[in-house]
Amino acid sequence: MxxxxxxxxxxxxxxxxxxxxxxxxxxxxxxxxxxxxxxxxxxxxxxxxxxxxxxxxxxxxxxxxxxxxxxxxxxxxxxxxxxxxxxxxxxxxxxxxxxxxxxxxxxxxxxxxxxxxxxxxxxxxxxVPVGEGAMAAILGLEMEAVEEVVKEAAQGDICTAANDNANGQIVISGHKAAVERAIPIAKEKGAMKGVLLPVSAPFHCAxxxxxxxxxxxxxxxxxxxxxxxxxxxxxxxxxxxxxxxxxxxxxxxxxxxxxxxxxxxxxxxxxxxxxxxxxxxxxxxxxxxxxxxxxxxxxxxxxxxxxxxxxxxxx
Missing domain, CATH: 3.40.366.10 (Malonyl-Coenzyme A Acyl Carrier Protein, domain 2)
Structure with a gap:
């Protein structure tokens, strides 16, 4: 062992x-x-x-x-x-x-x-000032699909995959507006769920x-x-x-x-x-x-x- x-x-x-x-x-x-x-x-x-x-x-x-x-x-x-x-x-x-x-x-x-x-x-x-950043859990998509989601959602803001936790369990992080845009995009691409996390800052991003x-x-x-x-x-x-x-x-x-x-x-x-x-x-x-x-x-x-x-x- x-x-x-x-x-x-x-x-x-x-x-x-x-x-x-x-x-x-x-x-x-x-x-x-x-x-x-x-x-x-x-x-x-x-x-x-x-x-x-x-x-x-x-x-x-x-x-x-x-x-x-x-x-x-x-x-x-x-x-x-x-x-x-x-x-x-x-x-x-x-x-x-x-x-x-x-x-x-x-x-x-x-x-x-x-x-x-x-x-x-x-x-x-x-x-990051409170309210300017956010994180969200994207459930049911693999990393390749999430990479497409955050790229589409960024629109000049920062939005990135922050935690690759497990298969189909990825957390994204960045500007609040971009993270909020990412959730419906993820659902369109087949995500089971996208939910904002109760965190105080957008960890693990630029x-x-x-x-x-x-x-x-x-x-x-x-x-x-x-x-x-x-x-x-x-x-x-x-x-x-x-x-x-x-x-x-x-x-x-x-x-x-x-x-x-x-x-x-x-x-x-x-x-x-x-x-x-x-x-x-x-x-x-x-x-x-x-x-x-x-x-x-x-x-x-x-x-x-x-x-x-x-x-x-x-x-």
């Missing part, structure tokens, strides 16, 4: 995430304390007690989701003696989850990851260039080590271990497409047969079944699930 650990992105956050793990496993509680210290904010109380509106704010959701993922990984390693490089051949994360993946693999420190994700969330929010510049400056000052196992990068859907290249790809990721479907297929080509999702929710585990039925998905959120997974490695 060849595994990869995967790490969820924005949208998986829910009030109460990480609480059970922190209450039952002191090593998990320490992760949340370290993130609080790095940010100078009691993010843990927002995660555990809400309100949901505050947790969903991009600059809170991003470091919070990373913290839950790393808490899972620390429990696995410190309480059950499972080292990442012994249990998996690759790591990958969806959008902000790429920072979680790099932290789990030792490329980024927990403190640096929290600070970078706080900045990333704030920078993305600053990049409108995020100001945020990319902020991240470039911050990442230039951040130590990045070679990861314990290669990371499958969002923007290339290919394995990467070179810290210099990883830094460049994290900058490119702000405006670039999240090639998640291609990333899962690439891991399959590389021999991975099991994806282990570490952190809040089961979004990525659900996507696996749509992308490649030969790859199985496991979700680790609770202490019980982590213990059972660790035990399975010994059998």
């Amino acid at each position: 060849t595994r990869a650990f995967t790490f969820p992105g924005q949208g998986s956050q829910v009030v109460g995430m990480g609480r059970e793990l922190a209450e039952s496993r002191p090593v998990a509680a320490r992760v949340f304390e370290e993130v609080n210290d790095a940010l100078g904010q009691d993010l843990r109380s927002v995660m555990f007690d809400g309100p949901q509106e505050e947790l969903t704010l991009t600059h809170n959701a991003q470091p919070a989701l990373m913290a839950v993922s790393i808490a899972v990984m620390r429990v696995l390693e410190e309480d059950f003696g499972v080292k990442l490089q012994d249990a998996a051949a690759y790591v990958a994360g969806h959008s902000l989850g790429e920072y979680s993946a790099l932290t789990a693999a030792g490329a980024l420190s927990l403190s640096d990851a929290a600070k970078l994700l706080r900045l990333r969330g704030e920078a993305m929010q600053r990049a 409108l995020m260039q100001p945020a990319a510049e902020e991240m470039k400056a911050a990442l230039a000052e951040t130590t990045i080590n070679a990861p314990a196992v290669p990371v499958i990068a969002n923007v290339t859907a290919a394995p990467e271990s070179d810290p210099v290249k990883i830094r460049d790809l994290l900058v490119e990721q702000v405006t670039g497409r999240v090639r998640w479907r291609e990333s899962v297929l690439k891991m399959g080509e590389l021999g991975v047969d099991t994806l282990v999702e570490a952190g809040a929710g089961k979004v990525l585990t659900g996507m696996v079944r749509r992308i490649d039925k030969s790859i199985s998905g496991i979700s680790l959120q609770t202490a019980e699930e982590i213990e059972a997974f660790a035990a399975s490695l010994k059998n």
